[in-house]
Amino acid sequence: MTAQIINGNEIAKQIRQELKEEIAKLKEKHNLIPGLVTVLVGADPASQVYVGQKEKTSRDLGIYSERHDLPADTTQKKLLTLIDKLNKDPRIHGILVQLPLPKHLNESEVLYAINPKKDVDGFHPVNLGKLMIGEPDYLPCTPHGIQQLLIRSGVKIEGAEVVVVGRSNIVGKPIANILLQKKEGANATVTVCHTATRDISFHTRRADIIIVAAGRPKALTADMVKEGAVVIDVGVNQVGTTADGKRILVGDVDFDAVKEKAKAITPVPGGVGPMTITMLMLNTVRAAKLAAGLT
Numbered sequence: 001m002t003a004q005i006i007n008g009n010e011i012a013k014q015i016r017q018e019l020k021e022e023i024a025k026l027k028e029k030h031n032l033i034p035g036l037v038t039v040l041v042g043a044d045p046a047s048q049v050y051v052g053q054k055e056k057t058s059r060d061l062g063i064y065s066e067r068h069d070l071p072a073d074t075t076q077k078k079l080l081t082l083i084d085k086l087n088k089d090p091r092i093h094g095i096l097v098q099l100p101l102p103k104h105l106n107e108s109e110v111l112y113a114i115n116p117k118k119d120v121d122g123f124h125p126v127n128l129g130k131l132m133i134g135e136p137d138y139l140p141c142t143p144h145g146i147q148q149l150l151i152r153s154g155v156k157i158e159g160a161e162v163v164v165v166g167r168s169n170i171v172g173k174p175i176a177n178i179l180l181q182k183k184e185g186a187n188a189t190v191t192v193c194h195t196a197t198r199d200i201s202f203h204t205r206r207a208d209i210i211i212v213a214a215g216r217p218k219a220l221t222a223d224m225v226k227e228g229a230v231v232i233d234v235g236v237n238q239v240g241t242t243a244d245g246k247r248i249l250v251g252d253v254d255f256d257a258v259k260e261k262a263k264a265i266t267p268v269p270g271g272v273g274p275m276t277i278t279m280l281m282l283n284t285v286r287a288a289k290l291a292a293g294l295t
């Protein structure tokens with residue numbers, strides 16, 4: 001079997017088109033313009049690229065966009081003061097502080113300072129707690145994007161054996177929680193594997209859906225996959241640079257070998273990646289509607 005390639009660019013484009021239409025209607029009917037602010041501390045090149053993409057996508061969709069670039073030596077106090085100001089700004093419905101922050105800053109304290117109603121990343125403990133009990137306001141963007149890739153590719157999630165490889169707070173734990181809920185597009189049996197799992201392939205070999213967020217190239221090889229499984233690759237590993245200085249990226253899955261066994265698979269790039277920013281836009285629209293009492 002050669003796998004169907006799940007095209008993240010195409011699915012992200014579809015969702016962005018839906019959002020663009022919704023944003024135009026919000027403006028026309030309610031004079032409501034969703035607003036997103038990005039905060040970048042320091043000049044990490046990858047983070048600069050991500051923040052630039054978020055800003056551009058916001059503008060393309062008709063979202064009001066603001067960007068704060070702060071120097072790498074910004075103090076905790078200064079950053080918290082900015083967040084406090086943004087929490088109170090009525091034009092801003094979503095606040096995104098790009099991670100990772102420089103080492104001298106306390107990341108948890110910064111994330112906790114964001115008003116949960118403006119936490120479009122879905123990283124605040126209030127939002128993660130609401131997700132866990134099945135009453136989410138915002139789903140974290142990458143896991144939400146994964147769920148949408150599965151749903152919009154026609155993958156049956158209900159009753160499926162899902163194995164997640166990786167237990168990060170950003171991907172592994174939230175995607176496990178999302179797919180576990182007794183809801184449409186979920187209701188799976190979920191297993192989470194991690195660095196202390198005795199035999200990861202024992203679990204992945206019986207999975208209908210494998211989601212790999214291990215942060216390591218070839219963490220999932222063909223011998224670990226059941227014939228006909230669906231494979232979602234969340235990995236973004238830089239393995240070199242091209243002659244003109246572009247980053248060479250690979251996922252966590254041995255794509256060429258696994259695609260011969262899987263029923264469907266996401267590529268890297270062009271799979272999960274484009275979905276993350278799109279779901280951030282969706283959360284920003286949701287934040288604006290919640291603030292205006294429209295949901």
Ligand code: GUN
Pocket residue numbers: 096097098099100121141142276
């Ligand atoms: N850094 C890498 N991924 C993310 C993300 O989803 N949100 C934020 N804020 N920072 C990130």
